Each structure stands twice: as C-alpha cells, then as structure tokens.
Amino acid sequence: MLIALLASLTPACAAPSGPDCSRPFTLALHDHGLLYSAATDTGIDKDFADELIRRSGCKVNVSLMSRARIWQLIESGALDFSLSGISSPERERFASFAWYFSNKYYLLVRKDSGISRLQDFARNGHFQLGAIRGFRYSRNANRLVDKLSAANRVSQAGGLEPLYEALLLNRIQGMIMEPFDYPAVQEKRIRDATSIIGFEDPSVPHGLIMSRKALTPAEQDKWRALVDGMLADGTVRRIFEKYFNPDLAASMVQFQAKP
Numbered sequence: 001m002l003i004a005l006l007a008s009l010t011p012a013c014a015a016p017s018g019p020d021c022s023r024p025f026t027l028a029l030h031d032h033g034l035l036y037s038a039a040t041d042t043g044i045d046k047d048f049a050d051e052l053i054r055r056s057g058c059k060v061n062v063s064l065m066s067r068a069r070i071w072q073l074i075e076s077g078a079l080d081f082s083l084s085g086i087s088s089p090e091r092e093r094f095a096s097f098a099w100y101f102s103n104k105y106y107l108l109v110r111k112d113s114g115i116s117r118l119q120d121f122a123r124n125g126h127f128q129l130g131a132i133r134g135f136r137y138s139r140n141a142n143r144l145v146d147k148l149s150a151a152n153r154v155s156q157a158g159g160l161e162p163l164y165e166a167l168l169l170n171r172i173q174g175m176i177m178e179p180f181d182y183p184a185v186q187e188k189r190i191r192d193a194t195s196i197i198g199f200e201d202p203s204v205p206h207g208l209i210m211s212r213k214a215l216t217p218a219e220q221d222k223w224r225a226l227v228d229g230m231l232a233d234g235t236v237r238r239i240f241e242k243y244f245n246p247d248l249a250a251s252m253v254q255f256q257a258k259p
Contacts, residue, residue: 047242
C-alpha cells in the first residue's frame with residue numbers, strides 16, 4: 001500500500017530537468033550574413049535555433065527583427081530569446097547569456113582611404129565609419145565607434161547590405177565586420193576596393209540572449225544547460241562546419257567562456 005502510494009506521488013514530486021514548457025516562447029533572428037539570411041531562410045543561428053527548440057521540447061515562435069528592436073524587447077520582457085548576442089555592462093542588467101561561440105572583429109576599409117592601421121585615424125579627420133544600429137563589438141572596436149560617433153562620423157544602417165553599398169559609393173570609408181560577413185567581402189567588387197585591418201582584441205563570446213524579465217534565474221539555467229550540451233556533444237561545431245572550414249569552425253566554438 002505504501003509502495004503504491006509513493007509510486008503515485010513520484011511523477012508529481014520529481015522536478016523536471018528541462019525548461020518549463022507550460023507557455024509558448026518567442027525567439028528573434030536578425031539578418032546578418034552567415035548567421036541568418038532572410039532571403040534563403042538559412043544560417044548558423046537558424047540551425048542553432050532549430051536544434052535548441054527540438055531539445056527543449058517547447059513551443060517557440062521564431063520571427064525576424066532588427067538588432068536594435070531585439071534588444072529593446074529583450075529589455076522589456078516582451079521577447080524571450082535571441083541569438084549570437086554579446087554582453088556589455090548595460091545589457092547585463094536586463095539580459096542573461098549562454099555562450100556558444102567566440103570571434104574577432106575587423107575593420108574593412110577602402111584602399112584609397114589612407115588607413116592601413118588603427119593608428120592612422122589620429123591623422124585622418126574625414127574618415128566616415130559605417131556600423132549596424134544596435135551593435136556592439138570588441139573593446140578597441142567599441143572605442144573607435146564611440147570616438148567617431150562623438151564627432152558625428154558614424155553612419156548607422158539596419159544591416160550589412162546598405163553599408164557595403166555606402167562603402168562602394170565612398171559615402172563611408174570603412175565598416176566593422178566579422179567572419180560571418182566573409183562571403184560578401186569575397187565578392188570581387190568589394191575585395192578589389194578594400195583591405196582588412198585587425199583590432200588586436202581578443203575574441204568576443206557570443207551566445208543565446210535570455211530576457212531576465214521574462215525568464216527566472218532557474219529557467220535561464222535550464223536553457224543554458226541545453227546550450228552547454230550542444231557544445232559538449234559537438235553539435236555546435238558541426239553547425240559551424242557547414243559554413244566555415246574546419247579549422248576556423250573549431251577556433252570559434254572552442255573558447256574561454258565568461259564566468
């Protein structure tokens with residue numbers, strides 16, 4: 001009798017190991033090179049989202065938004081998740097992260113800009129920089145953006161394509177890029193007109209963005225455990241190898257995560 005009673009209570013008392021799926025969730029992708037292409041509905045973040053959703057067992061409604069809008073909704077709690085986000089002291093107040101890759105940033109400049117190294121900015125007062133609205137980058141890249149913004153020398157756009165066009169038309173002389181932008185950079189008309197300068201910054205961790213207002217700390221930990229599992233069993237690496245050569249893919253998914 002006692003054994004039967006305990007058996008009947010066990011399912012109700014056992015704590016589920018996965019996320020609480022009692023409500024549907026929302027996740028936003030942003031159109032950005034190899035991370036996600038709205039034109040083809042493909043990309044690293046799309047593959048990552050599909051696998052994360054499958055493992056969670058939850059209903060997740062996926063949409064497309066600008067990066068600036070994503071951060072606004074994450075802060076308000078109206079959006080649960082997004083992907084490939086980087087932290088900042090301001091963002092840490094309203095967002096939690098589960099890291100799954102890391103990469104460096106580079107400066108793509110016109111060859112006729114007179115800029116061949118970062119130190120050249122000190123003697124060039126006319127250089128206009130292009131940046132994606134709502135983006136932050138690595139330490140030195142952010143320093144450059146902030147310095148030029150204060151001098152009204154940054155043009156912002158909602159995505160990569162307007163920046164490439166402005167670069168080719170010489171409306172801007174440089175823009176910040178990352179490995180996901182390489183296919184466009186390899187187009188002959190862009191490659192012939194530009195060169196790449198490194199920021200000499202360490203790689204920056206990117207991860208699943210979770211709204212602190214929408215998800216409790218305990219639920220954040222459950223989603224983070226799913227991401228950690230995808231890293232541990234090689235799933236994330238296999239996703240990256242669809243888009244990059246094996247060495248570059250390995251360097252991006254084998255990283256020192258933030259504490």
